[in-house]
Amino acid sequence: MRLSLLSLLIFHFCFSYSAINLCSAAVSEAVTCSGIVDQRHRSHKISLTDYGGVGDGKTLNTKAFREAIYRIQHLRRRGGTLLYVPPGVYVTESFNLTSHMTLYLAAGAVIKATQELWNWPLISPLPSYGRGRELPGGRYMSFIHADGVSDVVITGENGTIDGQGDVWWNMWRQRTLQFTRPGLVEFVNSRNIVISNVTFKDSPFWNIHPVYCSNVVVQFVTILAPPNSPNTDGIDPDSSSNVCIEDSYISTGDDLVAVKSGWDEYGIAYARPSFDITIRRVTGSSPFAGIAVGSETSGGVQNVLAEHINLFNMGVGIHIKTNIGRGGIIKNITVSHVYVQNARQGIKIAGDVGGHPDEKFNPDALPVVKGITIKNVWGVKIHQAGLIKGLKNSPFTEIFLSDINLHGETGPRSPSWKCSDVVGVAHQVSPWPCSQLSS
Ligand SMILES: *[C@@H]1O[C@H](CO)[C@@H](O)[C@H](O)[C@H]1NC(C)=O
Ligand SMILES: *[C@@H]1O[C@H](CO)[C@@H](O)[C@H](O)[C@H]1NC(C)=O
Numbered sequence: 471m472r473l474s475l476l477s478l479l480i481f482h483f484c485f486s487y488s489a490i491n492l493c494s495a496a497v498s499e500a501v502t503c504s505g506i507v508d509q510r511h512r513s514h515k516i517s518l519t520d521y522g523g524v525g526d527g528k529t530l531n532t533k534a535f536r537e538a539i540y541r542i543q544h545l546r547r548r549g550g551t552l553l554y555v556p557p558g559v560y561v562t563e564s565f566n567l568t569s570h571m572t573l574y575l576a577a578g579a580v581i582k583a584t585q586e587l588w589n590w591p592l593i594s595p596l597p598s599y600g601r602g603r604e605l606p607g608g609r610y611m612s613f614i615h616a617d618g619v620s621d622v623v624i625t626g627e628n629g630t631i632d633g634q635g636d637v638w639w640n641m642w643r644q645r646t647l648q649f650t651r652p653g654l655v656e657f658v659n660s661r662n663i664v665i666s667n668v669t670f671k672d673s674p675f676w677n678i679h680p681v682y683c684s685n686v687v688v689q690f691v692t693i694l695a696p697p698n699s700p701n702t703d704g705i706d707p708d709s710s711s712n713v714c715i716e717d718s719y720i721s722t723g724d725d726l727v728a729v730k731s732g733w734d735e736y737g738i739a740y741a742r743p744s745f746d747i748t749i750r751r752v753t754g755s756s757p758f759a760g761i762a763v764g765s766e767t768s769g770g771v772q773n774v775l776a777e778h779i780n781l782f783n784m785g786v787g788i789h790i791k792t793n794i795g796r797g798g799i800i801k802n803i804t805v806s807h808v809y810v811q812n813a814r815q816g817i818k819i820a821g822d823v824g825g826h827p828d829e830k831f832n833p834d835a836l837p838v839v840k841g842i843t844i845k846n847v848w849g850v851k852i853h854q855a856g857l858i859k860g861l862k863n864s865p866f867t868e869i870f871l872s873d874i875n876l877h878g879e880t881g882p883r884s885p886s887w888k889c890s891d892v893v894g895v896a897h898q899v900s901p902w903p904c905s906q907l908s909s
C-alpha cells in the first residue's frame with residue numbers, strides 16, 4: 471500500500487517533469503522524515519460507542535468524546551489507549567485530547583463540529599501573538615484541542631474531521647465575529663504527535679496548527695476547504711521544531727503550508743523560533759501560497775526544507791513574507807523541485823506583508839532574511855515570475871536562485887521579475903531575474 475502510493479506520487483512527479491530530467495533523485499529512494507516520532511501500536515482499545523456515541527449525524531456526542539478521553543487519561547494504560555470511532559457521522563462540540571492516546575477514525579467515520587456555537591469555549595490568546603489572530607482578546611478553542619500532551623496520534627482509514635466552517639466564514643464575512651475563529655486541530659506545548667491518514671474538511675480557520683511543539687509528523691492527510699473560504703490555512707507549524715509534513719494533498723482558501731513563529735512585539739518577547747521543518751511531496755491548490763514562511767515570524771524561522779511540491783491554480787507558488795515590526799531572523803530556507811501550473815506569481819520574497827497586532831509594534835524591529843535557496847522550479851502559465859522586495863535598512867542577503875524556468879501564459883514569452891534591496895546569486899534562471907542578483 472505504502473509503496474504503491476509512493477510510486478504513484480513519484481510517477482506523478484516524473485510525469486509533471488517529463489520535459490526535464492529532475493525526477494531521478496525521487497526515484498532512487500523514497501526519503502522520509504517520519505521516523506522522528508516512534509510509530510505506536512496500542513494494544514488497549516476502547517470504542518466511542520461504549521461511551522454512548524451515536525453516529526446518526528444528529529445526536530450530540532460531546533459527552534461520549536469527553537468521557538472516553540477522560541477514561542483514557544485516568545486509566546493510564548501502559549502503551550496508551552486507542553479510541554476507535556466507528557463508521558457513522560458523530561456531531562460534537564469541541565473536545566481536548568490527552569497524552570498516550572490514538573484517535574482512530576474508521577473508514578466512513580466522520581467527526582463533525584456542531585454548528586450550534588453558543589457554547590463554544592474561549593481560551594487565552596497565544597503569548598507569542600498577544601491577542602487573537604483576527605480580533606483582540608481571547609480566541610475560540612480549536613475543535614480538537616490539546617495542550618501539554620505527548621505521544622498522541624490522530625489516524626485511521628481516511629475518516630473525516632469536518633469543521634462545518636461555513637457558519638464561521640459567514641460570520642467573518644458579515645463582520646459579526648466577536649473573537650478569533652477556532653482552528654480544526656491545534657496542539658499547544660506538545661511533543662511526539664502523529665497526524666496521518668485522515669481527511670480534514672471545511673475548517674472554520676487554520677486546519678492543523680502545532681504551536682510550541684516538537685516532533686510532529688503529518689503524513690498522508692487530505693485537507694479540503696473551498697478556495698473562497700477565509701483563512702483556511704492547511705498546516706501551520708508555529709514556534710515548533712522537528713516537524714515533518716509529507717505525502718499530503720491540500721486544497722484550501724489560504725496558504726497550504728505556512729511556517730510561523732509569533733507576531734511582532736509579542737513574538738519577539740516570547741522568542742520561540744520554528745526550526746528543522748521538512749515539507750515533502752505535497753500537492754495542492756490555493757488562491758494564496760503553496761509553500762509559505764510567514765508572515766508572523768517574530769521568533770525566527772530556520773532550517774526549512776521543502777521539496778517535491780506540485781501546485782495547481784495558485785496565487786503564489788513560494789512565498790516568504792515578513793514586515794517591519796516583526797523582527798526575527800528567517801534563514802537557511804531551501805525549496806526545491808517545485809512544479810507550479812497557473813499562478814499569479816511564481817516566487818515572492820517580501821518585507822511588506824501582513825498587518826500588526828496593535829500600535830505598540832516597534833517599527834525599528836526589522837526582520838533579517840538570509841540564506842534562501844530556491845532551485846529546480848518549473849512553472850507554466852505564470853503571470854508574474856517573481857518579486858523580491860527587501861527592506862532598505864535590512865536588505866535580503868544570500869538569496870540563491872538556480873535552475874528555475876517560469877513560463878508565461880502563452881508559450882515562452884517572458885513574464886518579468888521585480889527586485890529591490892536584495893543581494894544574491896542567480897544561476898540558470900529564466901526569465902532572468904534582475905540586475906541585483908549576480909550570475
Ligand atoms: C496510510 O496511508 C498510506 C498511503 O495510502 C498507507 O500506505 C498506510 O498503510 C496507511 N496507514 C494506515 C494506518 O492505514
Ligand atoms: C480543554 O483545554 C483548554 C485549554 O487547555 C482548557 O481551558 C479547557 O478547560 C479544557 N476543557 C476541558 C473540558 O477539559
Ligand SMILES: *[C@@H]1O[C@H](CO)[C@@H](O)[C@H](O)[C@H]1NC(C)=O
Binds near residue numbers: 669692
Ligand atoms: C481520502 O478521502 C478524501 C476525501 O474523500 C479523498 O479525496 C482521498 O483521495 C482519500 N485518500 C485516500 C488515500 O484514499
Ligand SMILES: *[C@@H]1O[C@H](CO)[C@@H](O)[C@H](O)[C@H]1NC(C)=O
Binds near residue numbers: 773774775802804
Ligand atoms: C540548513 O537546513 C538544512 C535543512 O534544510 C539542514 O540540513 C542544515 O543542517 C542547515 N544548515 C545549518 C548550517 O544549520
